Amino acid sequence: MMRELIAVTARPGIISFAGGLPAPELLPVEAWAECTARVLADDGPRALQYGPPFPPLQAQIADLMRRRGADVAPEQVFITSGCQQGLHIAGRLLMDPDSAVVLDRYVFPGVRQAFTGFARDAREVPSDVAGGLDLDAVAAAATRRPAPRAIAVVPDFHNPLGVSLGEAARDRLIDLSRDTGVPLVEDDPYGWLQFEGEPARPLVARDPDRVIYLGSFSKTVAPALRAGWLVAPPHLFDKLRVIKESVDLETSALIQRTLSAFLAAGHLDAHLSRVRATYHTRRDRMVDLIARHFPAGTRWSAPRGGMFVWAELPEGIDTLALLPTAIEAGVAYIPGAAFASTGGHHAMRLNFSNASPEAMETGLATLGHVLHTGLDRPPG
Amino acid sequence: MMRELIAVTARPGIISFAGGLPAPELLPVEAWAECTARVLADDGPRALQYGPPFPPLQAQIADLMRRRGADVAPEQVFITSGCQQGLHIAGRLLMDPDSAVVLDRYVFPGVRQAFTGFARDAREVPSDVAGGLDLDAVAAAATRRPAPRAIAVVPDFHNPLGVSLGEAARDRLIDLSRDTGVPLVEDDPYGWLQFEGEPARPLVARDPDRVIYLGSFSKTVAPALRAGWLVAPPHLFDKLRVIKESVDLETSALIQRTLSAFLAAGHLDAHLSRVRATYHTRRDRMVDLIARHFPAGTRWSAPRGGMFVWAELPEGIDTLALLPTAIEAGVAYIPGAAFASTGGHHAMRLNFSNASPEAMETGLATLGHVLHTGLDRPPG
Known part of the structure; x- marks a missing residue:
């Protein structure tokens, strides 16, 4: 399921937080x-x-x-x-x-x-x-x-x-x-x-x-x-x-x-220094934008490394059901349900390593908007 | 078993017909x-x-x-x-x-x-x-x-x-x-x-x-x-x-x-032409040397392609039992038993793609000698 999602979200024009791709501009x-x-x-x-x-x-x-x-x-x-x-x-x-x-x-x-x-x-x-x-x-x-x-x-x-x-x-x-x-x-x-x-x-x-x-x-x-x-x-x-x-x-x-x-x-150390610094900046920006744009009651991780933030949305938001709306709006993520055999419907995984600062700004604002519409829906 | 054999036979000084390696000098x-x-x-x-x-x-x-x-x-x-x-x-x-x-x-x-x-x-x-x-x-x-x-x-x-x-x-x-x-x-x-x-x-x-x-x-x-x-x-x-x-x-x-x-x-065609011509020559030389040096009663394939000749030795020769003697004498092959769940004891696989003409000459003469000693042993 995840790879299919990632393929869909790789369409031109979509800002994708779905994959787990390293920052391409840093690849050695x-x-x-x-x-x-x-x-x-x-x-x-x-x-x-x-x-x-x-x-x-x-x-x-x-x-x-x-x-x-x-x-x-x-x-x-x-x-x-x-x-x-x-x-x-x-x-x-x-x-x-x-x-x-x-x-x-x-x-x-x-x-x-x-x-x-x-x-x-x-x-x-x-x-x-x-x-x-x-x-x-x-x-x-x-x-x-x-x-x-x-x-x-x-x-x-x-x-x-x-x-x-x-x-x-x-x-x-x-x-x-x-x-x-x-x-x-x-x-x-x-x-x-x-x-x-x-x-x-x-x-x-x-x-x-x-x-x-x-x-x-x-x-x-x-x-x-x-x-x-x-x-x-x-x-x-x-x-x-x-x-x-x-x-x-x-x-x-x-x-x-x-x-x-x-x-x-000695290329590894030099490369890792650049990667860590870039991912640190992107993580900071991502959690800042989540705080700014996501619905009240959202909880998220602020990882000290790696590539992913996990966001738990308020009850009533179904991230799997909302994904088509998000893709329609030009932004993608992986619904939490993709990582669980049951549950995870109120959560999502967001990748911060692959997104440029501009894409992150636009994409998370758009996603926040989509999530607010999800919140407004009557419970299903 | 086969990889262990190949590792042993990769020792310096051994002429090995054991592996399935392409001719290194032709690798592109x-x-x-x-x-x-x-x-x-x-x-x-x-x-x-x-x-x-x-x-x-x-x-x-x-x-x-x-x-x-x-x-x-x-x-x-x-x-x-x-x-x-x-x-x-x-x-x-x-x-x-x-x-x-x-x-x-x-x-x-x-x-x-x-x-x-x-x-x-x-x-x-x-x-x-x-x-x-x-x-x-x-x-x-x-x-x-x-x-x-x-x-x-x-x-x-x-x-x-x-x-x-x-x-x-x-x-x-x-x-x-x-x-x-x-x-x-x-x-x-x-x-x-x-x-x-x-x-x-x-x-x-x-x-x-x-x-x-x-x-x-x-x-x-x-x-x-x-x-x-x-x-x-x-x-x-x-x-x-x-x-x-x-x-x-x-x-x-x-x-x-x-x-x-x-x-x-277009590198593949050029490369394959060289590989086929070289392997053809090596196959010819290998079957010629087998005919010359191996015991009477040996049967062998003369493949029209690929990398391997299979030789079936006269009854009484046990290729697995003889392998240490062959390695001692400086030559290696894969015993037929390595390819079978039962049987194959009178057969061996010989690789012709990886051996230089000189190595083939020396190695198969030596191997022929070892096989004759195997034949002289009392059965059982």
């Missing part, structure tokens, strides 16, 4: 061209041949993980073709058709697909923009029989909610995993995009034996690389390799080598 | 560098952003299919991250844990994995280097209850056997699919590498409603692109898109656009 086009040219000149045919995980890239990713506080050996870095593939591989590793998984009530559909493609029993835990994930409910779901095979969480800049888990919540999740034996799957595509506040250490930094961590270069370098990684306990690697071989054999040697050159040249 | 390094630079200069951020299937590439692949006699619309071209992903997606589309599949007895392990990951019941059909696939056995397996969900075949330059199906066999498979309602999965990574004889039309050209066709750019352009495609009846596309989204979201926009530029510039 020249640096990537330089690095590709250098790799093909230096490595020649090896860059176009079949190639296993590229050891220098594994070591560079281990360094990145250490900067987040996680002591990861290069051999524990498993290269994937993006975070979604990491989720899929983790799902295949952990689940079978009869097993259960613990998930947020609101979650990126790719996370749900990766696990519920295998699991009949998805135990959904309440989460909202004010309190984040309800950890008492996680504990209850994790201890119910049969034991679930995974607890899937997005600790930093949650998609769609924009919220992050605090230190105590992270420690409690680790304790819960230790007590129940249920592994944690930590989906972290956005953790590298923090622009405000003190970073919290990821779950994998707290107990690497209990966590499968998923990272991505889609939001930090470019989505078109289709490159990410997974960190897992060493005893799982034989199985992970068999699954990877069966799903797409391996991740592009050319992309792996070029990414390695990009990191070695 | 300069053309790819040119095309990447042009795409990044012309398309800018769009080449690094998220991107759906790239319509010009879909149209170019439809043109390629028409050259093989298949009338395919661009919208019927589904872009994959390589042929193995095509197999995986076809497996997920067609199979469930209780369903059956009809497979060659000897088959590339990736094909078996893609279907038996889902199917309990793999109905294996005899095939050998002399007669190819036993079609009476295919018919028997396809009509047994419960009806299988797929018949998976490699009509051109079969991996590992090197054999191809004739016109009559192809027509019979189509008739069988029509009579039984069982779809055909046509795995065709090698069909573009024919260097001798008249090409036969692929199955999908004979009846597009009954066939899921899998193509790849790994052997025709470069393995590191991780790009291929699938052709399927239009009514399957909604499901295919959902599966693709869940396994890796999409295939790299950068690779898709660069491939499109590579094809538009």
Whole structure:
């Protein structure tokens, strides 16, 4: 459903807050061209041949993980073709058709697909923009029989909610995993995009034996690389390799080598500085415009990183029902219902990374107007 | 097992006939560098952003299919991250844990994995280097209850056997699919590498409603692109898109656009001419050296395309048991048993695309010597 929505909202003339696209004007086009040219000149045919995980890239990713506080050996870095593939591989590793998984009530559909493609029993835990994930409910779901095979969480800049888990919540999740034996799957595509506040250490930094961590270069370098990684306990690697071989054999040697050159040249830090500063400004402007234009009673997240604001509208506004009106008026968003198996009808996800300041100004004013018309309708 | 073997045989000093690697000196390094630079200069951020299937590439692949006699619309071209992903997606589309599949007895392990990951019941059909696939056995397996969900075949330059199906066999498979309602999965990574004889039309050209066709750019352009495609009846596309989204979201926009530029510039034809001529020479030399050095009673395929010769050694030679001796002597191959769930112990797969003439000369003489020692051993 989400991709279809995004396709509709990509029509010319629509101001779209629907996608999860990085700011296009920041994508490192020249640096990537330089690095590709250098790799093909230096490595020649090896860059176009079949190639296993590229050891220098594994070591560079281990360094990145250490900067987040996680002591990861290069051999524990498993290269994937993006975070979604990491989720899929983790799902295949952990689940079978009869097993259960613990998930947020609101979650990126790719996370749900990766696990519920295998699991009949998805135990959904309440989460909202004010309190984040309800950890008492996680504990209850994790201890119910049969034991679930995974607890899937997005600790930093949650998609769609924009919220992050605090230190105590992270420690409690680790304790819960230790007590129940249920592994944690930590989906972290956005953790590298923090622009405000003190970073919290990821779950994998707290107990690497209990966590499968998923990272991505889609939001930090470019989505078109289709490159990410997974960190897992060493005893799982034989199985992970068999699954990877069966799903797409391996991740592009050319992309792996070029990414390695990009990191070695120091482009990532320079790029992330620009991205974080831009997203910070856009987040500020978005929450300011929401405050100005949205109906009284609206609540929203003010994420300290990532790409998304979640807005909970007053009861009576149905964001799914209002979407055609909004598109007619020239503005688009993702209705909250797209992230939930039930509910979410009064909420919406708004992306701030991809919109220019002018588009944001016009688009959110228009959207505020549409929402006020929704409020005026008699309850349905 | 196969990838581990290939890793062992990649040790310096080993002459390896084990892999399935294209000739490295022919990989189009300069053309790819040119095309990447042009795409990044012309398309800018769009080449690094998220991107759906790239319509010009879909149209170019439809043109390629028409050259093989298949009338395919661009919208019927589904872009994959390589042929193995095509197999995986076809497996997920067609199979469930209780369903059956009809497979060659000897088959590339990736094909078996893609279907038996889902199917309990793999109905294996005899095939050998002399007669190819036993079609009476295919018919028997396809009509047994419960009806299988797929018949998976490699009509051109079969991996590992090197054999191809004739016109009559192809027509019979189509008739069988029509009579039984069982779809055909046509795995065709090698069909573009024919260097001798008249090409036969692929199955999908004979009846597009009954066939899921899998193509790849790994052997025709470069393995590191991780790009291929699938052709399927239009009514399957909604499901295919959902599966693709869940396994890796999409295939790299950068690779898709660069491939499109590579094809538009006419590089593919020039490249394939060189590849076919080189592989033809290497095939000739390999079968000549096998005839010269291998024990009397050995039978082998003389493939008219592709990358592999299959050699069936006299009874009493166990190619799996002999492999350590061969590696000790400095030469490697894949034992036939790696392609079969049972049997294959007297056979081996030899790759001719990756070996220089000198390596082939030395390696096959050495291997012949090792095989003679195997023959001298007392049975059992």
